[in-house]
Amino acid sequence: MTARTATCACGRLRVACEGEPARVSVCHCHACQRRTGSVFGVAARYPREKVAIEGEATEYVRIGDEGNEVRFRFCPTCGSTVCWEMPAFNDGIAVAVGGFADPGYTPHPVRSIYDASRRHAWVDIKVPVERRG
Numbered sequence: 001m002t003a004r005t006a007t008c009a010c011g012r013l014r015v016a017c018e019g020e021p022a023r024v025s026v027c028h029c030h031a032c033q034r035r036t037g038s039v040f041g042v043a044a045r046y047p048r049e050k051v052a053i054e055g056e057a058t059e060y061v062r063i064g065d066e067g068n069e070v071r072f073r074f075c076p077t078c079g080s081t082v083c084w085e086m087p088a089f090n091d092g093i094a095v096a097v098g099g100f101a102d103p104g105y106t107p108h109p110v111r112s113i114y115d116a117s118r119r120h121a122w123v124d125i126k127v128p129v130e131r132r133g
Helices: 030-036
Strands: 003-007 014-018 023-027 041-046 051-054 058-063 069-074 081-085 093-096 111-113
Touching: 003 081, 014 041, 014 081, 014 093, 030 041, 051 093
Parallel strands: 023 111
Antiparallel strands: 003 014, 014 051, 023 041, 041 093, 058 069, 069 081, 081 093
């Protein structure tokens, strides 16, 4: 069974994941752009029972573009967002793929969310588009 660990920049907050993610997606929403400091975010969603969060985390709660609560966990020392969950969906924990620091990470994204309305024009990602926003 595959085991992976994502960490924050300083390594104090760790998320250990077992098995394969249920899905991997790219999100171009403005909140993901602001959260990552980049032009999109990439998330791997794992079943809740396959994730162990270790270390101290601070939580930030916001309402997403579609009206659902999103709970982000980030490191209080370095500020890196490592994982988040959406209680309304109760389908798992999303982990920032960049936290794995593995350029060979698979599976690859299967969805590009908010692609049509918020993707920066110069970004060229070959991922199926999920129409939102």
